[in-house]
Amino acid sequence: MTPDDKRKALFEKLGLITGTDYAKKRAEDPPPPPPSPASPLLPAGGTLENDSARRLRERLGLMSGLEWRQRRDAEDDARDHGAFEVDKVVGGKLVDGRDGQFLLLRTEYPVEHLHGHTELGAALESDPEHLAFFGNDETLVECNLEKTFFVDTETTGLSGGAGTVAFLIGVGRFQDGLFVLDQCFMRDYDDEEPMLEYLAERFADCDTVVSFNGKSFDLPLLRTRFVQNRQCFRLDGAMHLDLVHTARRFWKRRLANCSLGNLEREVLGVRRTGDVPGALIPQLWLDYLHSRDSRPLQGVFYHHRMDILSLVTLVGMLSRQLRRADGAQFDHxxxxxxxxxxxxxxxxxxxxxxxxxxxxxxxxxxxxxxxxxxxxxxxxxxxxxxxxxxxxxxxxxxxxxxxxxxxxxxxxxxxxxxxxxxxxxxxxxxxxxxxxxxxxxxxxxxxxxxxxxxxxxxxxxxxxxxxxxxxxxxxxxxx
Amino acid sequence: MNVAQMIDRLRLDRDFRYNLTAWRTLPQRPARFADFPPEVRPELREGLARRGIEQLYSHQAEAVGAVLRGENVCVVTPTASGKTLCYNLPVLNRLLVNPNARALYLFPTKALGQDQVKELTSTIETLDVKIGTYTFDGDTPANARKAVRNAGHIVVTNPDMLHAGILPHHTIWIRLFENLEFVVIDEVHHYRGVFGSHLANVVRRLKRICAFYGAHPQFICCSATIANPREMAEKIIEAPVHLVEDNGAPAGEKHFLFYNPPVVNAELGIRASSVKRASQLAAHLLSRDVQSIVFARSRLRVEILTTYLKEAVRKMGKSDKLVRGYRGGYLPTERRDIEQGLREGKVMCVVSTNALELGIDIGSLDVCIMTGYAGSVASTWQQAGRAGRRNTVALVVLVASSAPLDQYIIAHPEYFFEQTPESGTVDPNNLIILASHIKCAAFELPFLEGDSFGLDPHSTAELLDYLAECRVLRKVRDRWHWSAETYPASELSLRTAAPGNVVILDTTDNGRVIGEVDCFAAPVEVYQNAVYLHESRQYTIDRLDLEDKKAYARPVEVDYYTDAEMKVDLKVLDRFREEPTADGLRCTGELSVTWLPTIYKKIKFGTHENVGWGEIHLPEQTMHTTAYWIEFPEDAAERFAIGKEQLASALHGLANALRQVSPVHVLCDLGDIRAHAMLRAPESEKPTVFLYETYPGGVGFSDKLFTHHDRLLDAAIALLSGCPCREGCPSCVGPAIETGGYGKQGALTLAVAARSRTGSAASSTGSARHSREGGSIPAGSGSPP
The missing domain is CATH 1.25.40.10 (Tetratricopeptide repeat domain)
Structure with a gap:
């Protein structure tokens, strides 16, 4: 039974009719007698149309039934014409692959851009030795910050496995004095192949990955996606700084919760507005596949951008602390x-x-x-x-x-x-x-x-x- | 004292012989050898020679040859005939040629897998090459898993792990899947019914993944002796197999005895306890220093027997360490210890559930005692195979319990000895099972238009479209993608048929679990105020919580037991096949079964008076399943001169008897099938006996029962006519109190009438003694040679 069938059955059972049916019926039926002023009650199924009611609605910010229907019809119309497609709502451009397209939303930030207390450029100044130190990984001394990619994904689930898809993959790097953040988005499953093609090309230039929990989650998942699409996964050879371990080493003592969100609040001083909770994100995308209404996804793109910016400033902030004279490097x-x-x-x-x-x-x-x-x-x-x-x-x-x-x-x-x-x-x-x-x-x-x-x-x-x-x-x- | 002397002594024991229904001697069988196929590499032959293997048995050579030719193979051999070499040899041979090749071994249990790795490792040690053999199961530590994935040439696992732990993560097993050349499925006979239907689908998924990585592995299956090993193997791997069943391994002379404990209460048909008799026999063997294995059907019986026997050896002034129990639930180290003890002769008697029936290496013992019929011809031979070395005499004793199936077998030894073993049944296309696996498969790799999975491409597409409508999958262009947040393999268990069991807890003993019943039976056995009997103790049920699957009980002492009345409604949804019988019809089809327990009666022990009743308040339950049924003409009562009043009890009795003997022809458990009789079935309005499957949708048992209709009825007739009781007892139609006085005779009449036309001539006299084509031998007639 489709949801539509269910709705119909429910309507029948409760003796209801849909708005359109009602409008039709009302057009056919003679208009109901105007409500007598003595009875302030609503006529059955209708809207009270008099001056005081109108004033009251205005004051409460309510719509009349008619207005509401008109607006809804307009919305349906707009949806049918693709007005809520992701490129219209979120922006970005469609990029062609060999066989299909995907959406690429590129955001460029000046290095002075402040994210919380720290500007993005702080990361660029960091000493590879410091990265090696807080990554607890000797190989990172070789890393080149110009070729360091900040990577994060949004997926259809946390359990991993071959059927989990990364529908939004973010890759940020410093380029020509800017921090360039690419958000690659799948409008449906067939966008995956062109998206991975694009990323494969981009990853060719990468020597280090910075992530939050990427060692056990994002990278294995990306790897699975590349393997399934029979494409070469270039990040396997890259060095990897996984900040989740760093964060636990440095803040576990003070903060019980070392999630990225909590670090933003407690360490980076970031305040998010209009964010969506991470746990809702998979369902939002799965819903979008059917509704084709990408407005709820705006929050997902924002959430994803903020996550990546926090990766950058976390690196910048840590290496800045380490650069200070020995002694009171941390406030706590x-x-x-x-x-x-x-x-x-x-x-x-x-x-x-x-x-x-x-x-x-x-x-x-x-x-x-x-x-x-x-x-x-x-x-x-x-x-x-x-x-x-x-x-x-x-x-x-x-x-x-x-x-x-x-x-x-x-x-x-x-x-x-x-x-x-x-x-x-x-x-x-x-x-x-x-x-x-x-x-x-x-x-x-x-x-x-x-x-x-x-x-x-x-x-x-x-x-x-x-x-x-x-x-x-x-x-x-x-x- | 050796076994031969022991046997001579038993032969002279009059009392013992009086209770035997059969004494068969299976002659010694010499070994037949064959040369190694020329493709086998010399270093492997040298390695085997170092382990004392200079020649192959004929069946091994045939199997190895077929595998080397690239065929899928199914080897059917009894216990201890060297079947592991049938697959290890070609696999190792291939690995010597191509060190990148990979093999996957599937065993039904973890213990078997671990056993196998030990065996393989010692073979590999003689080869002086690096071949990694690892188990990958729930016990594999997380840090070792990566090594197994990358370096394991031979990965030994079980179907559950393959289903939930390997296939959904195939991208990290790329080394294995790209190079997979052999898949070994051991103990194929074990994968029957629901488990087998699941496994066949797991194999479909495995093949799909292999194809994605460009591999097309060969399958090597091994099975114990069953009627249809080829069919089973081909259904599971869905490819033709080369069947190897000519066993070339030697065997010593074997004496097979059927022992029926004497009747102690003729009216109720109660016999002396099989457990007591078996333990007396085992104790006797222990006192004579003869090594034996005792099989018991439940964990509880294993414990009871072990306790008896330990006591017995202590009385003999010996260490009770000579007797060990063995069953699921023992720790792995404990089990290894017992197995080793048996091989070294430190353990003289082991009491086991069917856990030791599978191919775990315990060496060979002198005597095997079975407490109760193992449930199938195939398992009985498996268990019997535990006794007998290559050139000494062995003794096998089956001690029957008073269960109907046991009594049927013990009274008809020729059935057991002459019949081919049961046929295994799998139905990979049970819609529920298939749909669950299609979900898992879609999670692993998207489906492409034109793909098929068990069904033809068109039907596969239909099922995929349906799943897409449920928004589990999403179709984009020519592909169906998994489109949900969940991980489907974790929601699907390969082993549980029913939605789980209800556990019974003793609230006065810290919630100790005293037993369990399946969800289907819970409303009729452990409803509120029911008296539940367990280990001859009485408990009353205070509360049944169907949602949490718990029943809360406390011990009581009352002089009555309770019996629930259940209102069962059957509705025939569809008829798949029907055939006329002498006077009616036999059919298979789809049923909707609704059951609702209504009231319970309190029945006094001894007098069987009805001393009270109560209501049961539980929700109604419904299930769709497949069934096999027999319809009688509307005027059955007159036509067969049964009498209208008695017809109901006759039908009821026949239903009971048919259900009891159904495992004789179909490799299923008693719990897989239920019976129901109706005086006027809905729709047809005819007296009908239904046998329906307890797994939603059915897994093919009904179809098998339909095919074996006549043989099934013959077995029921033989059971009824062979039973010494007068009016019905728990060993045939059920107690007379339930079926009424005429139940047994009426059931017999109906059974004869229900035979199909062709076979009815033999039974047309109405004499129920005519049972099987060969003619039945009255109980107790099998005399020692």
């Missing part, structure tokens, strides 16, 4: 610590130590300080800077006197490196004394993890000291 302490962690992950221990010192010089939340101290101590160890390591460990132990890990690490340092077993023992016993009694917190049979950790270390040290007393009870008896 959480982000500073994330930066530290990123350096640590890439084994840049000297950098970690330097940044860590700066970090500790400012006030910050205890949890973050603790994390920083731990990372610094470990960085010093890896860099074989043992004096600095002892300094970091002692500071950690001093600032967090009940922290078992700090105590144990410091004890280990004295045990293995300075060979000062007394000091090691002292660190442990002091810390144990400071810990709340296990009996209070835990059932008698259990003991707190901190206790276990330290007593185990203590036992080792005491064996070495030659004054081991077996069992943990012995230690508690002392107190």
């Amino acid at each position: 302490v959480e982000d500073q610590l994330s930066l530290l962690r990123a350096h640590f992950r890439q084994r840049q221990y000297e950098k970690v130590i330097a940044l860590g010192r700066a970090f500790l010089d400012q006030d910050s939340i205890a949890d973050l300080r603790r994390e920083c101290l731990e990372m610094m101590a470990l960085a010093c160890k890896r860099a074989a800077r043992f004096t600095d390591m002892q300094e970091a460990l002692e500071r950690w132990h001093r600032e967090f006197p009940t922290d078992a890990q700090a105590a144990v690490e410091l004890a280990k340092h004295h045990e293995h490196r300075t060979r000062d077993l007394r000091r090691a023992e002292q660190v442990c016993t002091e810390t144990l004394e400071r810990l709340p009694s296990p009996a209070r917190q835990y059932a008698a049979s259990e003991t707190s993890p901190s206790h276990t950790l330290i007593t185990r270390r203590l036992e080792r040290i005491r064996i070495k000291l030659g004054k081991n007393r077996p069992g943990t009870e012995a230690i508690f008896e002392d107190e």
Whole structure:
């Protein structure tokens, strides 16, 4: 049963007639008697036509039934004449392929264009080494920003697989002092082939892709589309900076949600107006295929453009932060610590130590300080800077006197490196004394993890000291 | 004690022999060998020789030769006859010539696939080449999947994974599909009914994808012995196959015994428990150190038997580790451990469901005991094949339960031994199944005008247009594209026929699942206030939630059981075929079935008094399906001298009996078919017995039943006349209480009358003892040699 049939059946069941039928019927029937002023009620099925009603409608912004019908008919007419086709509504031009056409909407932005707090051109100034750093990918040092493509797709579904289509593919790049953004759009399934032909040609010039979640979503999907259309997919050989991983590394600590939308609000300072929620986009396109009314798609094109501009400014903004003098590169302490962690992950221990010192010089939340101290101590160890390591460990132990890990690490340092077993023992016993009694917190049979950790270390040290007393009870008896 | 001595001892055991209905001795069969086909590469032959394989059995050589000639092959051989070599040899041979070639192996279960990889890897190790063999299934870790896709020469998987995990992502499997030369489908007999109909469609999709990448793989199928292996294989792969069924593997002498536990209550037709008898026999074997396998039909029975036997060995003062259970639901490592234990002789007795019926390598055992008939001739031979080494004597004992099918088989051993096994049925063009797969196929690749998928191009186009109207597909120019947000393969399961099962939860035991019934049966078995019997415990159902598919039960102790009355309405929508019988018609066609449970009766145990009743408030359910039915003349009551009052119970009895014996000729499960009798069927207004399929649209069972009409009726006649009860019992027409006193006799009369004209001469005397052309042997007559 088609929707039309259903509607008809429903109309019949409820005894309704369609507007056109009604208009016909009314034209045939004698006009209903004018409503008596005594009865303010609407005549059945009609519109109240008198001065006060007209005034009321005007004030409320309502239409009369007749006006509404006229407008609807005009709209149907316009639709039939293709007035709501995408090139009329959204703009762009039709591009010919070997066998068919697709719609290309090109938007050119000057590099000074501000997207949120950052201008697009900031990305162009970024140092490839910085890209390699925040992409956590050495190969990116080779990347050429003039040949870097910012890519995003809108698709008919998120599940992937051969039947999911990318109906809107956006490719942006810097060209002749401008940021040129091409939005390639399928007006129907047969537009795909010419669209991919065009893109294949364009991708020939690409050496790096920047995307948001493109490694696991957009690129595999594009690849599938190219394979299915038996065309060569050139992006396979390109380098790839996937900002979703970067974003998680840098902002996960501060923002629970690292979606592009949230990053725009929290990091880039972008405010969208007239956007459509991403989850609705597949259905909007599928609906458009049948209605041929592309007006609801305006929001989709806007959403898609904004996504790509955010990719550009995210790159620009990150590399600008990295270019600033060491120290307070990020405004938020959480982000500073994330930066530290990123350096640590890439084994840049000297950098970690330097940044860590700066970090500790400012006030910050205890949890973050603790994390920083731990990372610094470990960085010093890896860099074989043992004096600095002892300094970091002692500071950690001093600032967090009940922290078992700090105590144990410091004890280990004295045990293995300075060979000062007394000091090691002292660190442990002091810390144990400071810990709340296990009996209070835990059932008698259990003991707190901190206790276990330290007593185990203590036992080792005491064996070495030659004054081991077996069992943990012995230690508690002392107190 | 060895098996031969054991058999001699049984031969002298009078009590044991008294309950036997058959003792057959299958003679020893020598091996027949053949040379390697000349195309087999020397390094492969050397490798095999290193594993002790110097020569091929004749069937292996024939199969390998046919594959090397480029034919599709279907190999039919019993358990443990070296069928894996039939496909591994040509595949490896090809890989030695062309290292880019790829092969895809399909096994019905993950365990079989993993087994196969082990076997292959050890063969490959002798070859000194790099051939990647990997399983790809639900257990494959995400980080290993990429390696399988790129480097797997042989990818071992199951139909479900191919359907939902590989085909919809074919673009990342490009290496496999571009170079796919062989597709191996093992255990083809397993793919019958709904599962097989799905698989045939998955194969259609696979071929479509291969064609897209320019590959045209050869198919190698393996099947256990069934009546129509060629038909099954050809229906599934939709191409002609070269059938190899001349088994050249050797076998030792085998004794096959049919044991019927003695009747303990003649009135109700109740026999001694088959589980008890089987466990006594197995315990006896254990005490004599004879290695055995015990098959049981349900997981529950496996557990019960295992418990009995473990207790028994402990009493003998031995370790209970000698006895192990084996069934689905055990962890893979546990299973591997048991399999190895069997091969090494550390496990002396394994109790298994049909999980061990498939080709998992456990070596060969001395004795096989089947607790209850396996449900089909084919499975019974499969299970029996577990016993018997190449040159020693083996013993197989079938212990019958009191189920009607068991009783029919046990009373008619000649049926089992002489009959060809059942024929498998698949209907890939069941509209519901076909349409679901067309959706999946459209998702994978757009359809082009002129394409065909199971149907001719015109009908395919019609179906595609219909899907386009539903806005699932969209036609642009000459192509239909998938046009929805969903992923169709994830919405379609290949195995479940019904829309799922209703689980029964014990609310007093933390919602423990005590059992399940299919959605079809739930309204008549687990309605509110029903008494549900499980493991001889009584539960009452507090609530049935059909939406969440849950029934909430709690244990009770009452002296009655409940019996629901269901109002079933059948409407014949279409007649596909009809043929006259002696006095009426037999037909197949499409039905609309509506069922509505109305009331339940409380019936007292022992006296069968009706002690109360209640109403059932559940919604009506409707389904369209195919059916096979027998129409009797309007004056049947007079014509057959049954009596008007008794006609209803006679029809009811016949319906029950027919349903019970239908798995004898069609490889289906009892749950796949339902029976219904009507005194006056709508439209024709004649007394009619319907057998209809439980899968919406049907999967071809009705058609098979229609074809086997006479044989089906003969089986029903034999069942009824062979049953020792007086007025009907659960082993034939159903309890007398349900069918009324005349049910059994009347059903017999009707069954004879319903035979088709040609065969009716044999039965025209009205004597129901004339059952099969060969003449039936009365129960208990099969005597030991």
